[in-house]
Amino acid sequence: xxxxxxxxxxxxxxxxxxxxxxxxxxxxxxxxxxxxxxxxxxxxxxxxxxxxxxxxxxxxxxxxxxxxxxxxxxxxxxxxxxxxxxxxxxxxxxxxxxxxxxxxxxxxxxxxxxxxxxxxxxxxxxxxxxxxxxxxxxxxxxxxxxxxxxxxxxxxxxxxxxxxxxxxxxxxxxxxxxxxxxxxxxxxxxxxxxxxxxxxxxxxxxxxxxxxxxxxxxxxxxxxxxxxxxxxxxxxxxxxxxxxxxxxxxxxxxxxxxxxxxxxxxxxxxxxxxxxxxxxxxxxxxxxxxxxxxxxxxxxxxxxxxxxxxxxxxxxxxxxxxxxxxxxxxxxxxxxxxxxxxxxxxxxxxxxxxxxxxxxxxxxxxxxxxxxxxxxxxxxxxxxxxxxxxxxxxxxxxxxxxxxxxxxxxxxxxxxxxxxxxxxxxxxxxxxx
Amino acid sequence: xxxxxxxxxxxxxxxxxxxxxxxxxxxxxxxxxxxxxxxxxxxxxxxxxxxxxxxxxxxxxxxxxxxxxxxxxxxxxxxxxxxxxxxxxxxxxxxxxxxxxxxxxxxxxxxxxxxxxxxxxxxxxxxxxxxxxxxxxxxxxxxxxxxxxxxxxxxxxxxxxxxxxxxxxxxxxxxxxxxxxxxxxxxxxxxxxxxxxxxxxxxxxxxxxxxxxxxxxxxxxxxxxxxxxxxxxxxxxxxxxxxxxxxxxxxxxxxxxxxxxxxxxxxxxxxxxxxxxxxxxxxxxxxxxxxxxxxx
Numbered sequence: 001x002x003x004x005x006x007x008x009x010x011x012x013x014x015x016x017x018x019x020x021x022x023x024x025x026x027x028x029x030x031x032x033x034x035x036x037x038x039x040x041x042x043x044x045x046x047x048x049x050x051x052x053x054x055x056x057x058x059x060x061x062x063x064x065x066x067x068x069x070x071x072x073x074x075x076x077x078x079x080x081x082x083x084x085x086x087x088x089x090x091x092x093x094x095x096x097x098x099x100x101x102x103x104x105x106x107x108x109x110x111x112x113x114x115x116x117x118x119x120x121x122x123x124x125x126x127x128x129x130x131x132x133x134x135x136x137x138x139x140x141x142x143x144x145x146x147x148x149x150x151x152x153x154x155x156x157x158x159x160x161x162x163x164x165x166x167x168x169x170x171x172x173x174x175x176x177x178x179x180x181x182x183x184x185x186x187x188x189x190x191x192x193x194x195x196x197x198x199x200x201x202x203x204x205x206x207x208x209x210x211x212x213x214x215x216x217x218x219x220x221x222x223x224x225x226x227x228x229x230x231x232x233x234x235x236x237x238x239x240x241x242x243x244x245x246x247x248x249x250x251x252x253x254x255x256x257x258x259x260x261x262x263x264x265x266x267x268x269x270x271x272x273x274x275x276x277x278x279x280x281x282x283x284x285x286x287x288x289x290x291x292x293x294x295x296x297x298x299x300x301x302x303x304x305x306x307x308x309x310x311x312x313x314x315x316x317x318x319x320x321x322x323x324x325x326x327x328x329x330x331x332x333x334x335x336x337x338x339x340x341x342x343x344x345x346x347x348x349x350x351x352x353x354x355x356x357x358x359x360x361x362x363x364x365x366x367x368x369x370x371x372x373x374x375x376x377x378x379x380x381x382x383x384x385x386x387x388x389x390x391x392x393x394x395x396x397x398x399x400x401x402x403x404x405x406x407x408x409x410x411x412x413x414x415x416x417x418x419x420x421x422x423x424x425x426x427x428x429x430x431x432x433x
Numbered sequence: 434x435x436x437x438x439x440x441x442x443x444x445x446x447x448x449x450x451x452x453x454x455x456x457x458x459x460x461x462x463x464x465x466x467x468x469x470x471x472x473x474x475x476x477x478x479x480x481x482x483x484x485x486x487x488x489x490x491x492x493x494x495x496x497x498x499x500x501x502x503x504x505x506x507x508x509x510x511x512x513x514x515x516x517x518x519x520x521x522x523x524x525x526x527x528x529x530x531x532x533x534x535x536x537x538x539x540x541x542x543x544x545x546x547x548x549x550x551x552x553x554x555x556x557x558x559x560x561x562x563x564x565x566x567x568x569x570x571x572x573x574x575x576x577x578x579x580x581x582x583x584x585x586x587x588x589x590x591x592x593x594x595x596x597x598x599x600x601x602x603x604x605x606x607x608x609x610x611x612x613x614x615x616x617x618x619x620x621x622x623x624x625x626x627x628x629x630x631x632x633x634x635x636x637x638x639x640x641x642x643x644x645x646x647x648x649x650x651x652x653x654x655x656x657x658x659x660x661x662x663x664x665x666x667x668x669x670x671x672x673x674x675x676x677x678x679x680x681x682x683x684x685x686x687x688x689x690x691x692x693x694x695x696x697x698x699x700x701x702x703x704x705x706x707x708x709x710x711x712x713x714x715x716x717x718x719x720x721x722x723x724x725x726x727x728x729x
Contacts, residue, residue: 041614121593176482374596376474416525
């Protein structure tokens with residue numbers, strides 16, 4: 001039995017207050033264990049779940065500030081929490097507290113410097129050499145990818161889309177920072193709909209009154225007879241009349257129709273001047289005829305935008321078109337400098353579509369991986385305590401109460417079962433210790 | 434105590450890997466962690482990633498050692514009938530349960546309820562949450578507001594918060610509601626006491642409380658909900674101190690006030706050695722956060 005008690009004590013002490021010497025722990029240990037009874041359950045007379053009182057053996061430790069900071073998921077171990085406290089990064093009720101043994105009382109608010117929390121919970125910051133190694137590999141892979149994509153766009157495109165879909169499915173429900181987010185992925189390997197929308201946006205943005213006027217001039221230039229049919233192909237049957245109206249108003253302007261390119265531009269700016277802070281920039285016409293042209297151009301623009309939008313919705317770009325557009329846009333990454341060069345300079349430029357900075361060193365001054373991402377393997381140990389209320393947005397937490405045992409549940413977080421705790425409790429509660 | 438893996442009769446020594454000598458444990462660990470990509474990420478281990486759909490990602494126990502590979506797909510045996518199973522982080526300790534996160538919306542609802550004049554007790558009953566937790570939520574809400582206004586929120590901190598706020602199950606009053614009729618177990622009741630009573634004599638909980646010298650549980654519950662849990666401790670600690678002022682006589686310039694205290698608990702007794710090397714020396718903290726040794 002003594003062997004069992006000793007081993008239980010050894011195991012549990014390896015987790016609970018492992019940083020405390022045995023002598024110190026013995027001064028903290030309390031024979032009395034805290035539990036709660038549930039009145040409604042005992043009054044109803046139904047089966048009452050067992051209250052695991054022995055799991056409270058190490059409950060006194062949970063009051064300590066260092067343990068509470070660890071439980072509040074603001075440090076990755078109690079020892080790290082102690083370091084944070086000793087270095088002055090932890091405040092209790094707004095007062096800096098440099099003693100890890102400070103016993104919290106119910107209602108106390110404690111907070112840790114967010115930078116430290118990000119460091120504790122974030123991925124380790126890579127060294128320049130590690131970042132360079134990863135980026136070199138990424139660049140190599142990217143160049144190969146661009147080569148492949150240029151050679152056989154359609155095949156690479158379909159494969160890449162399938163890969164993206166597979167990855168999204170594999171990591172669905174998990175936070176994988178290496179995967180592009182939904183929006184990013186659709187803009188990079190978007191479907192036809194997305195590419196179409198981008199196309200339309202581009203088209204609509206390029207339409208202005210000046211561009212419309214230029215279009216009218218270009219359509220009518222050199223034609224012997226100008227009537228509605230001249231404008232129909234671009235503006236459609238409904239707007240052709242309006243265009244013709246504008247044409248007849250500017251027909252007499254020789255510079256527009258016979259002048260050089262520069263003259264035409266100058267003339268365009270005279271008819272439709274630039275405005276800055278409500279003031280006309282440069283020379284401009286101010287007669288009633290021009291004013292009328294401006295007004296009809298405004299009307300034409302509104303109607304034409306609507307016409308373009310409608311037309312665009314009907315015509316789907318072919319898959320080939322989308323793929324070609326995509327593969328044309330792909331460019332190789334400039335060659336990374338050699339390691340000795342980088343060692344001297346201390347940094348290097350990155351321009352991958354998904355990464356514009358050094359790997360994990362977006363902000364090299366920060367002590368953690370930037371942009372921030374969670375450390376791997378924190379998931380199995382991410383346990384929210386019942387006795388502490390946490391605000392991750394501000395890295396503050398409230399120590400709500402001392403942890404207790406209740407029927408079927410113990411608030412002291414421990415990986416060890418009841419039997420082990422029982423023996424450990426027996427070891428410490430014996431007389432003469 | 435390490436759980437030694439079963440050895441073959443020859444004694445299984447793994448082949449060295451990249452010129453490094455391997456141990457059985459290292460090999461098993463590597464097997465468990467899975468492959469690493471060139472970025473140093475264990476991409477095929479589900480435990481390497483935090484969940485983002487407000488659920489947990491815990492190890493299910495020794496049997497599931499092989500079930501951590503993402504590429505193997507979801508494991509059928511992981512679906513348990515017990516709704517509490519997903520909340521248990523340690524398979525060997527079924528009494529440890531992770532807490533649930535109160536969603537942003539529910540927090541705002543709670544704040545709105547309190548601001549509209551509802552009593553804390555009413556809010557606690559509505560959300561099946563103990564009053565101290567409601568108070569903590571109100572406090573943190575205030576802090577969050579100030580934090581936001583002060584502009585201390587960096588993009589990295591925002592990422593951290595959004596990731597962590599999606600990594601835990603959300604609080605559902607119906608499923609995770611706290612029991613509001615909980616009272617601390619009095620230490621007296623942890624031991625048995627034997628009383629002889631007549632066979633026909635009725636004996637209920639209230640009689641038992643009387644026998645232990647305790648107040649009825651309903652009374653304790655009232656105190657806990659109305660005055661907070663420390664109300665019980667305070668009552669036990671504060672002793673009535675007998676104090677009297679000695680009658681003054683003509684010509685006296687001083688009035689003497691006598692307070693009943695126990696020797697050794699107050700002041701410094703002449704001849705008593707400083708026990709500053711005793712192992713359970715008491716410490717306290719002042720308002721500036723400094724620690725000082727309490728004179729005993």
